[in-house]
Amino acid sequence: MATSGISKNSDVVMYYCCTICKTERSVEIHADFYCEKCLKYFCRTCINSHRQHGRWFYKKSPYGKDKIRKWPLSKKMETSLLICIIHKREKLTMFCPDHNHLCCSKCVELNHRRCLQVTPLPQAASGKSTNFKNLSVSTENTLSKMKQCQTYQENIMMSLKVSYKEHERLIVDGLRVNIISYLRECETSTVNTTHEHMQYPISEMREGIKNLLADFEKSTIKEKKEELNLKQAPLKVVRNSCIRLHYELFHLHVAIPKVLGKPELSFIASKKCLENIQQSDIFLKENFPNHVFTVNGKSVHNVKMPSDSYICSITAVCALPNGQVLVADRFNKKVKLLSQQYRVVSHLDVRDEPPDMCLITPTEVAVAVHDEVQFITVSQSQLAKSRKLKLQHECTSIVQNQGNLYICSGTALYKFTLSGKLVSWLYGDTSADLTVYKCAVSPTGDRLYITSWDQHKLLTLARDGTLLATYSDLALGWPTGLHVTPAGQVLVCGYLSDTVLQVGWEGESKLATLATQKDGMRYPVSVCFSSSSSSIIVGLMGSDHIRVFRVE
Ligand SMILES: [Zn+2]
Ligand SMILES: [Zn+2]
Numbered sequence: 001m002a003t004s005g006i007s008k009n010s011d012v013v014m015y016y017c018c019t020i021c022k023t024e025r026s027v028e029i030h031a032d033f034y035c036e037k038c039l040k041y042f043c044r045t046c047i048n049s050h051r052q053h054g055r056w057f058y059k060k061s062p063y064g065k066d067k068i069r070k071w072p073l074s075k076k077m078e079t080s081l082l083i084c085i086i087h088k089r090e091k092l093t094m095f096c097p098d099h100n101h102l103c104c105s106k107c108v109e110l111n112h113r114r115c116l117q118v119t120p121l122p123q124a125a126s127g128k129s130t131n132f133k134n135l136s137v138s139t140e141n142t143l144s145k146m147k148q149c150q151t152y153q154e155n156i157m158m159s160l161k162v163s164y165k166e167h168e169r170l171i172v173d174g175l176r177v178n179i180i181s182y183l184r185e186c187e188t189s190t191v192n193t194t195h196e197h198m199q200y201p202i203s204e205m206r207e208g209i210k211n212l213l214a215d216f217e218k219s220t221i222k223e224k225k226e227e228l229n230l231k232q233a234p235l236k237v238v239r240n241s242c243i244r245l246h247y248e249l250f251h252l253h254v255a256i257p258k259v260l261g262k263p264e265l266s267f268i269a270s271k272k273c274l275e276n277i278q279q280s281d282i283f284l285k286e287n288f289p290n291h292v293f294t295v296n297g298k299s300v301h302n303v304k305m306p307s308d309s310y311i312c313s314i315t316a317v318c319a320l321p322n323g324q325v326l327v328a329d330r331f332n333k334k335v336k337l338l339s340q341q342y343r344v345v346s347h348l349d350v351r352d353e354p355p356d357m358c359l360i361t362p363t364e365v366a367v368a369v370h371d372e373v374q375f376i377t378v379s380q381s382q383l384a385k386s387r388k389l390k391l392q393h394e395c396t397s398i399v400q401n402q403g404n405l406y407i408c409s410g411t412a413l414y415k416f417t418l419s420g421k422l423v424s425w426l427y428g429d430t431s432a433d434l435t436v437y438k439c440a441v442s443p444t445g446d447r448l449y450i451t452s453w454d455q456h457k458l459l460t461l462a463r464d465g466t467l468l469a470t471y472s473d474l475a476l477g478w479p480t481g482l483h484v485t486p487a488g489q490v491l492v493c494g495y496l497s498d499t500v501l502q503v504g505w506e507g508e509s510k511l512a513t514l515a516t517q518k519d520g521m522r523y524p525v526s527v528c529f530s531s532s533s534s535s536i537i538v539g540l541m542g543s544d545h546i547r548v549f550r551v552e
């Protein structure tokens with residue numbers, strides 16, 4: 001996928017090309033494998049014909065792209081390192097410490113004539129040591145943010161498409177109703193008519209249906225499709241820039257350890273890497289709203305139904321892309337569908353108390369019920385139960401990310417496939433009953449967040465379950481509900497501290513207190529961000545009302 005945005009851009013240097021494609025067909029194709037025996041690169045197609053080392057060996061020997069750090073320094077990288085980034089035909093020769101800039105002779109002539117300390121590169125590079133560890137950490141941070149930005153743009157494009165599809169469905173539904181009414185009319189009239197007299201209504205009907213279809217074709221559908229393309233175009237531009245910037249920085253990042261023995265290249269690579277980070281950070285600031293939320297409006301909405309036996313306890317909130325909202329009401333054992341105005345329009349009883357629920361597709365959710373996961377579909381404002389998964393343990397929390405389910409048992413976090421196959425155990429702590437209570441996943445799937453109820457902590461894990469950060473705060477007493485927005489912003493509820501906080505994506509610091517007791521927070525247990533209304537929706541324990549905060 002990453003290659004699609006890259007290959008269209010003629011500016012981009014293909015650092016590793018398939019050796020076979022290049023020598024036999026004179027075309028440049030991104031390499032996906034490297035064979036350390038043959039010293040050759042292979043694309044996905046050519047690797048299939050690579051059988052040089054005997055039947056048993058050939059599949060093992062090549063390094064895949066995940067081992068790109070073990071590939072040698074590419075000739076193209078070496079060449080492009082030595083080229084001025086402004087004057088693409090000139091070789092770098094000097095360094096200006098005043099501007100912290102690598103210069104070619106043109107650069108010196110045009111911009112650094114008055115700079116006193118311009119030094120030839122070999123001299124500038126000698127004896128200089130770069131802190132590669134720090135550089136590597138900040139590079140990885142920027143790379144991770146760039147991936148998040150890309151995923152964010154892709155998610156908005158997807159939800160635009162979903163709302164377009166919804167619109168299309170409504171128009172098709174309207175068309176269907178019209179055609180059926182024509183047919184009905186025809187049915188009632190033909191019953192009382194002889195064969196000769198039927199010709200007239202049929203041709204009239206044919207005309208009518210033809211007009212309907214013509215309208216359908218040229219009017220709203222076409223308009224909406226154009227509107228969709230118009231809205232998607234700038235997102236695509238940003239997404240492709242993300243891919244390009246990520247590609248450049250990533251390749252510099254993996255090149256650095258390969259040039260460590262060569263002072264000049266090493267000096268250039270580290271300077272270029274820093275420059276790329278700065279450029280990427282500016283780009284991210286402009287295009288990735290991973291900022292701190294500010295609340296600029298709030299409202300309260302009653303979600304009680306006449307058939308409810310208990311006061312409501314909204315343990316989960318899911319915002320659908322079309323603006324509707326689903327809430328799980330624990331003690332009334334219901335899942336309720338709310339309109340865009342947060343009025344209950346439909347509901348479904350579940351077998352037992354639902355502690356959590358998550359979005360699977362724009363029209364499907366998965367509800368945790370004890371040791372079962374109940375899937376529910378939403379269609380035309382109606383809820384219907386579909387399949388079920390049986391688990392070997394309790395389910396206190398459930399989240400879906402990129403086709404995987406993350407499920408908490410109270411003391412452990414597991415990863416499952418959507419069909420219910422256990423992929424792996426990720427994290428566990430049996431020192432108390434609710435150490436792994438609720439979970440959430442970053443849009444790219446590289447950060448997992450857990451609230452530990454008993455330990456008053458928010459934990460941040462890597463994709464493989466390694467603990468990366470622990471956050472505790474007096475303002476986060478008995479943490480419960482947790483949510484990550486499509487832009488990667490982390491929201492968390494403090495049950496006994498009556499707060500909703502925004503925490504940095506690294507899971508190390510608080511960015512904002514979004515709601516407190518003053519805003520009606522009393523035992524908040526669930527939180528969800530709705531992109532379509534730019535609001536944060538909070539569910540409370542023992543309250544018939546949900547709280548909605550409009551945010552910027
Ligand atoms: Zn090839
Ligand atoms: Zn080989």
Ligand SMILES: [Zn+2]
Pocket residue numbers: 084085086087090103104105106107108
């Ligand atoms: Zn230059």
Ligand SMILES: [Zn+2]
Pocket residue numbers: 096097098099101111112115
């Ligand atoms: Zn200068």
